[in-house]
Amino acid sequence: MDSVARLDLRTPAGALLESALGSLVGYQLAQAAIVTTRVYEEQVGQPFELRPVEYTLLALIGDNPGSSSASLAQALAVSAPNITAWIDRLLARALVRRRQSTTDRRRQELRLTAAGTTVVTQATERLIEAERQALTGLSRAELAMLLELLQRVARHRDTR
């Protein structure tokens, strides 16, 4: 009847059964995130003194020079006041610069500074490498498959 796999009924920690939870994407995402969060903290969070949101903002601004707070808030699914606070921190550390849009003077266009570019480049390199090393049980192809499936889950954000 049900083709959903439940290969291992124990928690990663090994102590408890998780029969029903094993079929829940939300639960499995949270469990998997425990691993990636640890990797992030060790490789980027502590050495660069960057919270996950801060790193993600840097990466998105780097890929999208001139982006606005509104689009970043949307991408990260956090409130506008939050983005303001995080951006303030990045501005104070001179990792990001801000300029008022000439065409729409309500908008603040955000860009990385040279320092910001350096930080986000190094951080991303470290993260990708560290995730690969941490996830030794997954082949390169399996990792690619996982990323694609996650992307397709994420794409259901608007479908409602």
Added chain:
Amino acid sequence: MDSVARLDLRTPAGALLESALGSLVGYQLAQAAIVTTRVYEEQVGQPFELRPVEYTLLALIGDNPGSSSASLAQALAVSAPNITAWIDRLLARALVRRRQSTTDRRRQELRLTAAGTTVVTQATERLIEAERQALTGLSRAELAMLLELLQRVARHRDTR
């Protein structure tokens, strides 16, 4: 050189590029969790007035009658004082009952009440069904593959 897939360079929200982030498991997990968190809140969080941690505790206790706070803290990767507070809430709502272990009187053995069993059973049913409906883009086999890959990521918790 690099076989990691980057099918779509835009954020699920559609506005921004995410070239480097697309290869990071941690980022993709967070983006995917935006979808499952919304599903959770609609289907269980609001109707049952249960926070994610509370639901997960109920599910784990249900699968592991007599489990201790310590094992639950380990499974969820949260601190012991936190577990105490959450369990207190579940006790106050009579969804869980607690009994001192006879063999080790420091331990508190946790079990679901009848009400707790009812709640967690209904909540799990709703969640599994709602996730399936929300993730229309994924076939049954792809969903199973995703769950298995996530489980294998999570299993790297101890490998360090």
Added chain:
DNA sequence: TATTGTTATACTCTATAACTATA
């Protein structure tokens, strides 16, 4: 009128430290 962004504020969730009781 709607949107961008900010300030003020309060709430939720979290962890650390210090403690009690058992082992």
Added chain:
DNA sequence: TATAGTTATAGAGTATAACAATA
């Protein structure tokens, strides 16, 4: 000495409401 669990407390991260400036 070490572990299970609790209490007290403070910090991090979050959102909502109210506002100013601009469209």
